[in-house]
Amino acid sequence: MKTSEDLPLHQRLGAEFQRRIESGEWPEGEPVPSESQLCAEFGTSRGPVRQALAMLRSAGSLVGGRGKPPVARRTTPSQPFDTFLSFTQWARSIGREPGQHTLEVARRRASPEAAVRLGLAQDEPVVELVRLRLLDGVPAMLERSTFVHEVGRILFDFDPDTGSVYQELLRREVDLHHARHTIDAVAAGPRDAELLRVDAGAPLLRVRRLTTSRLGVPLEDADDRYLPAMATFTIENTIEGRTVIGRYRTEED
Amino acid sequence: MKTSEDLPLHQRLGAEFQRRIESGEWPEGEPVPSESQLCAEFGTSRGPVRQALAMLRSAGSLVGGRGKPPVARRTTPSQPFDTFLSFTQWARSIGREPGQHTLEVARRRASPEAAVRLGLAQDEPVVELVRLRLLDGVPAMLERSTFVHEVGRILFDFDPDTGSVYQELLRREVDLHHARHTIDAVAAGPRDAELLRVDAGAPLLRVRRLTTSRLGVPLEDADDRYLPAMATFTIENTIEGRTVIGRYRTEED
Numbered sequence: 423m424k425t426s427e428d429l430p431l432h433q434r435l436g437a438e439f440q441r442r443i444e445s446g447e448w449p450e451g452e453p454v455p456s457e458s459q460l461c462a463e464f465g466t467s468r469g470p471v472r473q474a475l476a477m478l479r480s481a482g483s484l485v486g487g488r489g490k491p492p493v494a495r496r497t498t499p500s501q502p503f504d505t506f507l508s509f510t511q512w513a514r515s516i517g518r519e520p521g522q523h524t525l526e527v528a529r530r531r532a533s534p535e536a537a538v539r540l541g542l543a544q545d546e547p548v549v550e551l552v553r554l555r556l557l558d559g560v561p562a563m564l565e566r567s568t569f570v571h572e573v574g575r576i577l578f579d580f581d582p583d584t585g586s587v588y589q590e591l592l593r594r595e596v597d598l599h600h601a602r603h604t605i606d607a608v609a610a611g612p613r614d615a616e617l618l619r620v621d622a623g624a625p626l627l628r629v630r631r632l633t634t635s636r637l638g639v640p641l642e643d644a645d646d647r648y649l650p651a652m653a654t655f656t657i658e659n660t661i662e663g664r665t666v667i668g669r670y671r672t673e674e675d
Numbered sequence: 676m677k678t679s680e681d682l683p684l685h686q687r688l689g690a691e692f693q694r695r696i697e698s699g700e701w702p703e704g705e706p707v708p709s710e711s712q713l714c715a716e717f718g719t720s721r722g723p724v725r726q727a728l729a730m731l732r733s734a735g736s737l738v739g740g741r742g743k744p745p746v747a748r749r750t751t752p753s754q755p756f757d758t759f760l761s762f763t764q765w766a767r768s769i770g771r772e773p774g775q776h777t778l779e780v781a782r783r784r785a786s787p788e789a790a791v792r793l794g795l796a797q798d799e800p801v802v803e804l805v806r807l808r809l810l811d812g813v814p815a816m817l818e819r820s821t822f823v824h825e826v827g828r829i830l831f832d833f834d835p836d837t838g839s840v841y842q843e844l845l846r847r848e849v850d851l852h853h854a855r856h857t858i859d860a861v862a863a864g865p866r867d868a869e870l871l872r873v874d875a876g877a878p879l880l881r882v883r884r885l886t887t888s889r890l891g892v893p894l895e896d897a898d899d900r901y902l903p904a905m906a907t908f909t910i911e912n913t914i915e916g917r918t919v920i921g922r923y924r925t926e927e928d
Contacts, residue, residue, distance in 0.1 A: 606925070
């Protein structure tokens with residue numbers, strides 16, 4: 423295989439830039455040096471510097487740009503549990519304004535499917551929450567959550583239009599401990615289409631989530647449907663077994 | 676919040692069954708005790724035992740069944756790097772027969788998009804591989820990979836119809852070290868539709884992958900499109916920060 427001396431200049435520059443971002447030498451969230459500064463530092467022409475920056479951008483280590491200098495992003499840290507669970511905290515972590523329109527908070531009897539997933543008898547009450555979630559005021563995701571009654575009843579004392587349900591549940595000491603997210607694709611149904619402003623049948627990224635307590639008792643069963651143009655999920659892993667997960671705003675280019 | 680003594684019987688049984696699976700007391704891949712045996716052991720009627728087993732099934736800790744006793748699956752271990760990367764190893768890990776029809780192996784000049792992602796100049800040669808991947812003989816995924824030439828040229832000495840390209844590349848000491856998987860949903864294009872036997876526009880689960888060397892040099896840029904009925908990706912995380920990833924055959928029920 424290649425050794426680093428055999429590599430073309432732009433790849434060696436790319437590896438060096440990557441190392442600087444991961445080490446924090448180029449701090450996360452700060453603009454990286456300009457092309458001219460990098461050309462001067464490495465005594466090279468603009469071509470290889472531009473190619474190296476493009477590599478980092480495509481690897482997700484540089485974000486922003488378009489006239490402004492690109493900003494470093496460490497790809498190392500996994501999104502923490504609450505940022506991964508909470509749309510509100512996630513949106514803030516990526517510098518976007520979260521928003522929501524609550525369409526329904528309802529106490530009703532568990533559907534047969536929800537009863538099975540939540541380990542309830544079919545006549546037990548649950549609380550269903552349906553919200554349209556926004557990023558910078560634009561519809562991004564349709565959230566349908568079913569909470570066991572003991573947890574869901576907290577929502578009747580809380581205005582789900584004001585922000586994060588999870589933050590409120592954690593504040594109320596609900597034991598949200600473990601979440602299993604199952605990711606697939608689904609065709610938009612009529613209601614998805616109307617609320618997310620796409621054609622019926624359009625592909626949506628679906629994340630079903632079972633949130634359980636420390637003891638493994640189901641507390642919430644959710645179905646979140648994202649516009650693929652608005653959010654993507656990432657899994658990074660290495661041969662040494664390091665695993666990093668993330669949810670990102672889909673790149674606008 | 677609830678303490679374990681407050682919990683309904685089926686939830687306490689479910690937590691105990693879960694503990695036995697995670698601890699290996701009920702070994703992974705082995706059938707769990709029958710409902711009658713569990714009723715006898717816990718001195719309870721069939722209802723709560725059934726509900727507890729249904730909970731575990733919905734959490735992914737029990738698989739199979741339908742007449743046969745369900746089999747335990749530990750949800751703890753993350754799929755290792757090579758199982759997550761390789762369709763062949765993944766299929767074998769879930770007890771399915773992998774298959775592939777190679778549609779194309781071609782050396783050509785990098786497209787502008789692939790060149791950017793792979794950090795290549797636009798006139799550099801790459802090797803493109805297109806394969807239809809099968810599970811138990813049924814189309815499951817359409818794989819389009821672009822390898823940098825140095826890696827891709829190995830494929831001309833290897834028959835990609837015979838199995839795992841990644842295993843071959845690792846055997847040839849290619850430094851596949853890190854993979855970034857970006858997951859979203861996409862509408863099937865005409866070729867996707869024809870090969871995967873769905874209508875054009877049908878939702879597909881798309882996983883784009885950038886595979887890099889230890890130094891962060893891109894080696895492969897891939898676009899895998901799965902039928903959602905055939906595979907799902909899972910991310911499990913806990914409040915303590917443990918993260919587990921998996922790819923599973925979509926449950927048939």
